[in-house]
Amino acid sequence: MAEIADSFGLLRLPDSIAFGDGSRAGIPTTVAALGSRALVVCDPFLASSEPFAELLQGLDDAGIVYTVDSHVVPELPVKVVEEAIERARTASPDVIIGFGGGSALDLAKLIALGLAHGTPLNRFYGENLVPGPVLPLVAVPTTSGTGSEVTPVAVLADPDRELKVGISSPYLIPRAAVVDPRLMVGAPxxxxxxxxxxxxxxxxxxxxxxxxxxxxxxxxxxxxxxxxxxxxxxxxxxxxxxxxxxxxxxxxxxxxxxxxxxxxxxxxxxxxxxxxxxxxxxxxxxxxxxxxxxxxxxxxxxxxxxxxxxxxxxxxxxxxxxxxxxxxxxxxxxxxxxxxxxxxxxxxxxxxxxxxxxxxxxxxxxxxxxxxxxxxxxxxxxxxxxxxxxxxxxxxxxxxxxxxxxxxxxxxxxxxxxxxxxxx
Ligand SMILES: NC(=O)c1ccc[n+]([C@@H]2O[C@H](COP(=O)([O-])OP(=O)(O)OC[C@H]3O[C@@H](n4cnc5c(N)ncnc54)[C@H](O)[C@@H]3O)[C@@H](O)[C@H]2O)c1
Ligand SMILES: [Fe+2]
Structure with missing residues (x-):
C-alpha cells in the first residue's frame, strides 16, 4: 500500500479498444460511428490478403465510401508520408483506418495529422507540438509488437536528420483500436x-x-x-x-x-x-x-x-x-x-x-x-x-x-x- 500512497497513475488511451478472435468483424461499425468516407492505409503485402478483402466488403456493406492507400514502406521516409498526405487530400476522407504492422499504423497516424494540420511535418517533430485533434483513426495491427494501435507516437525518417524522428502527442492516439490475433497468424x-x-x-x-x-x-x-x-x-x-x-x-x-x-x-x-x-x-x-x-x-x-x-x-x-x-x-x-x-x-x-x-x-x-x-x-x-x-x-x-x-x-x-x- 505504501507504494500507492506515494505514487500516481496516468493512462491516455483510445476511446475504445476491442480485443479478441473475430473482433475484426466490428471494424465497419466502429468506423461508421466516426465518419462515412474512409481512407484505408494498408501494407502492400496485406492489401492482397483475405482478411483485407473481408474488411473492404464489410465497409461496403456498412455504406462507407473508401479509398485505399498501400504505399507503406518500412522506415517511412518523410517524403513518402507527405506524398501520401497529398493523395489523401484528393480523397478527402473524414476517418482513417490503419491496417498492418507498425509502419502502416504510423503512416495512418501521420496522414491523420497532415490532413488536420498541414505539412511540412517537421514542425511537429518532438513532444506536444501537435496543436489540436487530428482526423479520427481506427488502428488494426497485424503484428504483435509496436503497440502503435494505442500509443501517442509516430516514427518516421527524415534525410535532414541522422536519426529517425518521433512525433509524440496525445492527439495521435487512435480513437479506436481493434486487435484481432487472427490477423497476426501469417506474420513471418x-x-x-x-x-x-x-x-x-x-x-x-x-x-x-x-x-x-x-x-x-x-x-x-x-x-x-x-x-x-x-x-x-x-x-x-x-x-x-x-x-x-x-x-x-x-x-x-x-x-x-x-x-x-x-x-x-x-x-x-x-x-x-x-x-x-x-x-x-x-x-x-x-x-x-x-x-x-x-x-x-x-x-x-x-x-x-x-x-x-x-x-x-x-x-x-x-x-x-x-x-x-x-x-x-x-x-x-x-x-x-x-x-x-x-x-x-x-x-x-x-x-x-x-x-x-x-x-x-x-x-x-x-x-x-x-x-x-x-x-x-x-x-x-x-x-x-x-x-x-x-x-x-x-x-x-x-x-x-x-x-x-x-x-x-x-x-x-x-x-x-x-x-x-x-x-x-
Ligand atoms: N508508433 C509507435 O508507438 C511505434 C513503436 C515501436 C515501433 N514503431 C515503428 O514500427 C515499425 C515496425 O513495425 P513492425 O515491426 O510492425 O513491422 P512493419 O510494419 O515494418 O512490417 C514488417 C513486415 O511485416 C509484414 N507483415 C506485417 N504484418 C503481417 C502479417 N500479418 N502477415 C504477413 N506479413 C506481415 C509487412 O508486410 C512488412 O513487410 C518501425 O518503423 C518502428 O519505428 C512504432
Ligand atoms: Fe520500440
Whole structure:
C-alpha cells in the first residue's frame, strides 16, 4: 500500500479498444460511428490478403465510401508520408483506418495529422507540438509488437536528420483500436521475433522507467515515467510474453501463443504510451540508423545489457519481473532474483534468434563513440531510466553490448558508480 500512497497513475488511451478472435468483424461499425468516407492505409503485402478483402466488403456493406492507400514502406521516409498526405487530400476522407504492422499504423497516424494540420511535418517533430485533434483513426495491427494501435507516437525518417524522428502527442492516439490475433497468424518468424522482442522491451522499460512527480497544474509531458496504472499493465505483458514469444516465433500457427502475444503487445503499448521507454530505445536509434536493422532487433538485443546496468539501482523491480517470468530463486536475495530476470530475458532473445551483441548486428568498433554521442541526443529516453543520464552510463552499456560482455556491467556498484550511491 505504501507504494500507492506515494505514487500516481496516468493512462491516455483510445476511446475504445476491442480485443479478441473475430473482433475484426466490428471494424465497419466502429468506423461508421466516426465518419462515412474512409481512407484505408494498408501494407502492400496485406492489401492482397483475405482478411483485407473481408474488411473492404464489410465497409461496403456498412455504406462507407473508401479509398485505399498501400504505399507503406518500412522506415517511412518523410517524403513518402507527405506524398501520401497529398493523395489523401484528393480523397478527402473524414476517418482513417490503419491496417498492418507498425509502419502502416504510423503512416495512418501521420496522414491523420497532415490532413488536420498541414505539412511540412517537421514542425511537429518532438513532444506536444501537435496543436489540436487530428482526423479520427481506427488502428488494426497485424503484428504483435509496436503497440502503435494505442500509443501517442509516430516514427518516421527524415534525410535532414541522422536519426529517425518521433512525433509524440496525445492527439495521435487512435480513437479506436481493434486487435484481432487472427490477423497476426501469417506474420513471418523474423517479424514475429523482432516485433515481439520490442513488445518485451516496451513492457520492461515502462516498468523500470524513472519515477517522477507530475506537475498536475501544468501541461504534462507525453511520457510521465513509471506509474501505478502503467506498471500493472506492463507486468502482465511481461508474464504473457515470457510464456508465448518463443512459441509464436517457432510455430506461427500456434494460435494460443499468437493470442497471448497480441494481448501482451497491446498491454505493453498501453503502458509505455504513458510511462515511456528508456535506454534500449535511446541506443537503438543510432544503431538502427547505422545498420539498417529492424527496430525490435536492436531494442531486443540491447535489453539484457540495459537490465544488467540497472540491476544495482533497481533490483526490486527486476525481481518483480523475475516473478512475472516465473524464474528467480524463491528463497534467494532480491539481487539474485533480479539477475535471474536478466538471464531469462537474454535467453528468450537468444532463443528467438536475435543477435547477441552489437558486433553481430554489423556495428564496427570505430562507430561506438558516434553511437554514444547520438544516443545522448535522445535526451528524453536517456533520462527516463533509474540511472544517471550521463555519457558514462551510456558508454558502459554500449561497450558491453559491443563486446557481448554483460559481466562488465555486473555488479555496477564495483564499476563506475560508488557502492550505495543513489542513482535516481
Ligand atoms: N508508433 C509507435 O508507438 C511505434 C513503436 C515501436 C515501433 N514503431 C515503428 O514500427 C515499425 C515496425 O513495425 P513492425 O515491426 O510492425 O513491422 P512493419 O510494419 O515494418 O512490417 C514488417 C513486415 O511485416 C509484414 N507483415 C506485417 N504484418 C503481417 C502479417 N500479418 N502477415 C504477413 N506479413 C506481415 C509487412 O508486410 C512488412 O513487410 C518501425 O518503423 C518502428 O519505428 C512504432
Ligand atoms: Fe520500440
Amino acid at each position: 518468424a523474423s517479424v514475429t521475433a523482432s516485433a515481439g522482442a520490442d513488445a518485451l522491451v516496451h513492457a520492461i522499460e515502462a516498468f523500470t522507467a524513472q519515477k517522477r512527480t507530475p506537475t498536475w497544474n501544468e501541461q504534462l509531458p507525453v511520457f510521465v515515467g513509471r506509474n501505478l496504472l502503467s506498471s500493472t499493465l506492463a507486468l502482465e505483458a511481461i508474464a504473457l510474453i515470457g510464456r508465448s514469444l518463443r512459441r509464436a516465433v517457432h510455430n506461427g500457427e500456434d494460435f494460443e501463443a499468437r493470442t497471448q502475444m497480441a494481448y501482451a503487445s497491446l498491454l505493453a503499448g498501453m503502458a509505455f504510451g504513458t510511462a515511456g521507454t528508456h535506454l534500449s530505445h535511446a541506443i537503438q536509434y543510432p544503431v538502427g540508423a547505422l545498420t539498417h536493422t529492424p527496430h525490435g532487433l536492436g531494442t531486443g538485443m540491447l535489453l539484457p545489457y540495459v537490465m544488467q546496468a540497472i540491476l544495482a539501482s533497481d533490483a526490486g523491480h527486476l525481481a518483480e519481473i523475475a516473478g512475472a517470468l516465473g524464474v528467480g530463486p524463491g528463497s534467494g536475495s532480491t539481487e539474485e532474483a533480479a539477475q535471474a530476470a536478466v538471464e531469462e530475458v537474454a535467453s528468450i532473445m537468444a532463443d528467438i534468434g536475435l543477435p547477441r551483441d552489437l558486433a553481430s548486428m554489423g556495428v564496427k568498433e570505430a562507430q561506438l563513440p558516434h553511437i554514444i554521442e547520438l544516443s545522448l541526443t535522445v535526451r528524453r529516453l536517456v533520462a527516463n531510466s533509474s540511472l544517471e543520464p550521463t555519457e558514462e552510463t551510456v558508454a558502459r552499456i554500449v561497450r558491453a553490448a559491443f563486446d557481448g560482455d554483460r559481466e562488465a556491467l555486473a555488479p555496477i556498484t564495483t564499476g563506475g558508480l560508488n557502492e550505495g550511491e543513489t542513482q535516481k
